[in-house]
Amino acid sequence: MTATTTAPRTPAASSPAPPPARRARRGSVGGGLLTTLTWILALGFFFPVAWMAMTAFKQENQASSDPPTWFFSPTLDQFRAVVGESGAYVANSAIATGVSTVLVLLLGIPAAYALSIRPVEKVSDVLFFFISTKMLPVVAVIVPIYVIAGQLKVLDNVWTLVVLYTAMNLPIAVWMMRSFFQEVPAEVLEAAAVDGAGLMKTLRAVLIPMVAPGIAATALICVIFAWNEFFFALNLTASRAATVPIFIVSTMTSEGLFLAQLCAAALLASLPVILAGWIAQKQLVRGLSMGAIK
Amino acid sequence: MTAVTAQAGNLRRAQAQRAARADRHEYPRAERWRRRGPLLPALIFTIVVTQIPFLVTIWYSLHSRNLLRPDSDIFVGLSNYLDIARDSVFRQTALNSVIITLGCVLVAMVLGIVLAILLDRPFRGRGVARTLLITPFLIMPVASSVLWSMAMLNPTYGLFNWTLGLVGIDPVDWTSTYPIVAILMALVWQWTPFMMLLVLAGLQAQPKDVLEAAAMDGAGWWRTFGSITLPQLRRYVELGVLLGIIYVVNTFDQIYLMTAGGPGTASANLPFYIYQRAFLGFDVGQAAAMGVVVVIATIIVASAALRLIFRSFDVKERA
Numbered sequence: 066m067t068a069t070t071t072a073p074r075t076p077a078a079s080s081p082a083p084p085p086a087r088r089a090r091r092g093s094v095g096g097g098l099l100t101t102l103t104w105i106l107a108l109g110f111f112f113p114v115a116w117m118a119m120t121a122f123k124q125e126n127q128a129s130s131d132p133p134t135w136f137f138s139p140t141l142d143q144f145r146a147v148v149g150e151s152g153a154y155v156a157n158s159a160i161a162t163g164v165s166t167v168l169v170l171l172l173g174i175p176a177a178y179a180l181s182i183r184p185v186e187k188v189s190d191v192l193f194f195f196i197s198t199k200m201l202p203v204v205a206v207i208v209p210i211y212v213i214a215g216q217l218k219v220l221d222n223v224w225t226l227v228v229l230y231t232a233m234n235l236p237i238a239v240w241m242m243r244s245f246f247q248e249v250p251a252e253v254l255e256a257a258a259v260d261g262a263g264l265m266k267t268l269r270a271v272l273i274p275m276v277a278p279g280i281a282a283t284a285l286i287c288v289i290f291a292w293n294e295f296f297f298a299l300n301l302t303a304s305r306a307a308t309v310p311i312f313i314v315s316t317m318t319s320e321g322l323f324l325a326q327l328c329a330a331a332l333l334a335s336l337p338v339i340l341a342g343w344i345a346q347k348q349l350v351r352g353l354s355m356g357a358i359k
Numbered sequence: 360m361t362a363v364t365a366q367a368g369n370l371r372r373a374q375a376q377r378a379a380r381a382d383r384h385e386y387p388r389a390e391r392w393r394r395r396g397p398l399l400p401a402l403i404f405t406i407v408v409t410q411i412p413f414l415v416t417i418w419y420s421l422h423s424r425n426l427l428r429p430d431s432d433i434f435v436g437l438s439n440y441l442d443i444a445r446d447s448v449f450r451q452t453a454l455n456s457v458i459i460t461l462g463c464v465l466v467a468m469v470l471g472i473v474l475a476i477l478l479d480r481p482f483r484g485r486g487v488a489r490t491l492l493i494t495p496f497l498i499m500p501v502a503s504s505v506l507w508s509m510a511m512l513n514p515t516y517g518l519f520n521w522t523l524g525l526v527g528i529d530p531v532d533w534t535s536t537y538p539i540v541a542i543l544m545a546l547v548w549q550w551t552p553f554m555m556l557l558v559l560a561g562l563q564a565q566p567k568d569v570l571e572a573a574a575m576d577g578a579g580w581w582r583t584f585g586s587i588t589l590p591q592l593r594r595y596v597e598l599g600v601l602l603g604i605i606y607v608v609n610t611f612d613q614i615y616l617m618t619a620g621g622p623g624t625a626s627a628n629l630p631f632y633i634y635q636r637a638f639l640g641f642d643v644g645q646a647a648a649m650g651v652v653v654v655i656a657t658i659i660v661a662s663a664a665l666r667l668i669f670r671s672f673d674v675k676e677r678a
C-alpha cells in the first residue's frame with residue numbers, strides 16, 4: 066500500500082508539476098495497482114456471499130466435502146425444499162415488516178413535522194429522548210415484555226412483533242424524516258400558508274411530495290431492520306408467529322447438517338434486503354446515519 | 360436537490376428562530392397544543408412500549424422471581440445487585456462485550472477507511488466494486504452467522520481452513536479454540552461496509568475547490584490527506600464509531616448461532632448472558648438486575664456519545 070501510493074507521487078510533490086500531468090502519471094502505474102487492489106478487496110469481501118450462493122446450488126454431499134467442491138452441476142433441489150417449507154414464516158415476516166413499516170411512517174412523519182416545520186417547545190429534548198430509546202439494550206426489557214405479553218395472551222402472535230418493531234424503528238424514522246423536512250425551503254411553506262392551505266392540505270399537497278424520496282429511504286431502513294430482526298422473534302414466538310430468521314435457525318438445528326439447504330434458505334432470506342440495498346445505496350447511507358449524513 | 364441544499368442554510372436559520380421562539384413560550388397555550396398534536400401519538404407510543412417495560416425491569420430487579428413459577432415473588436431489596444457484584448461471569452461477559460464491541464468497531468473502521476479511500480478514486484467499474492463491498496452488510500445477520508460458523512469456519516469442511524491449508528497451516532477449530540476471534544471475523548465482515556459508506560460520504564463531501572487549490576499549490580497526496588481530508592473526515596469517523604458501538608454492543612445473533620457463548624461462557628457478551636439467565640435459567644430477578652446495570656452503563660457512555668452527535672450534526676448549526 067505504502068509503496069504503491071508514494072512511488073508515483075514523490076516527483077510531483079518535489080517539483081510542482083501542473084495537475085493534469087500529475088493526474089495522467091497517477092492513472093498509469095500506481096493507479097493501475099490501486100485499482101487492482103480495490104478489486105481484490107471487493108471480490109474478497111464478496112466471496113463468502115458468492116460461496117453461500119454456490120453452495121445453495123449443490124447437493125448435500127458436495128456442500129460439506131473436504132476438500133471443497135468447486136465444480137458441480139447445479140441443482141435447484143435445495144431451493145425447492147426451502148420454498149416448500151417456509152411459506153408460513155415468509156407470511157409472518159411480511160406482515161411484521163410491512164405493517165410495522167407503515168405504522169412507523171404514520172406515527173413518525175407527523176412527529177418529525179412537529180420537530181422541524183412547526184416545532185414544539187424543547188425540540189432537542191424530544192429528539193434526545195427518541196434516540197436514547199435506541200441506545201437502551203433490548204435485553205434489559207425482554208423479560209417484562211415476555212411476561213406482559215404472556216399475561217395479555219399475545220405470545221407467539223405476529224401482532225406483538227408488529228408493535229415491537231414499530232417501537233424499534235420509530236426513533237430512526239423520526240430523526241430521518243426530520244432531516245428531510247429541514248431541507249424543505251421555508252418559502253414553499255410560506256407560499257402554501259398564503260394560499261390558505263390548512264395543515265392537512267399542506268402536508269398532502271406540498272410536503273409529502275417534496276420529501277417522497279426521504280419517505281422511501283426511511284421505509285427502506287425500517288424494512289431492513291424489521292426483516293432481519295431475530296432477538297424478539299426468538300423469544301416471543303413459537304410455532305405460529307415465527308419469522309424467516311427463525312426458519313433458518315430451525316433448519317439448522319432440527320435437521321442436523323444440511324449445509325446446502327441452509328445456504329439456500331440463507332440466500333433466499335437475505336435476497337429482498339440485498340436487492341433493496343443495491344438499488345438504494347445512496348439512501349442507505351443517510352438512513353444508517355439517521356439522517357446525519359446527506 | 361442542489362437548489363434545495365443551497366437554500367438549506369437560510370432555512371435552518373429560520374427554523375432555529377422558530378424553535379427559539381417556541382422555547383421561550385411565545386406561543387399562546389392553544390397554539391402550543393396545536394403544535395404538540397402531531398408529535399403526541401409517536402411520543403406516547405414510544406413511552407408506553409419502551410419505558411413501561413423498563414420500569415417493570417427495575418421492579419423485577421428488586422425481587423426474587425422465577426419465570427416458571429410466576430407466583431413465587433419475594434421482595435429481596437438490593438440482593439440481586441449484590442449477587443452481580445460477586446458474579447465473576449458477569450464481569451467476564453462485560454469484558455467480552457467491551458472486547459467484541461471495540462474490536463469490531465475499530466477494525467471495521469480502519470478497513471472501512473482504506474476501502475473508502477480506494478473507492479474514492481475514479482476507475483472503471485467503480486459502482487460494481489462498491490456494490491460488491493456493501494453486500495456483507497445487507498446479508499441477514501442470522502444468515503451470515505450460519506455462513507461463517509459452518510461454510511467458512513467449520514473445522515473439517517470450512518473454506519477458511521482449506522485456504523489456510525494451501526499455505527501449510529493446520530486446520531483450526533475456530534469457534535471453539537478462538538471463539539471471540541471467530542465472532543469478530545463475522546462481525547467485522549458485516550460492519551466494514553457500514554463504516555466504508557460513512558467515510559466515503561465524508562470523502563465525497565470534501566469541497567472540490569479546496570482540493571484543486573491544494574493540487575495547484577503542489578501538495579502531494581499525503582499532505583492533502585493529512586491537512587484537508589483527515590480533519591474533514593473526523594466527524595464522519597466519530598459518527599461511524601459511535602453508531603457502530605450503539606449497534607454492535609447489542610450483538611446477539613452471531614454469538615447465539617456461532618458459539619452459543621461458549622465454550623462455557625468464554626465468548627458470551629452481556630446481552631447473551633442476560634438472555635441465558637432469563638430464558639434458560641428462568642432467573643428473572645437476576646436477569647433484570649443485570650439489565651438495569653447495563654442500562655446505567657449505557658446511559659453513561661451514551662450521554663457522552665449523544666453530546667458528540669448533537670455537537671457535530673444537525674441540532675446545532677452545521678459548519
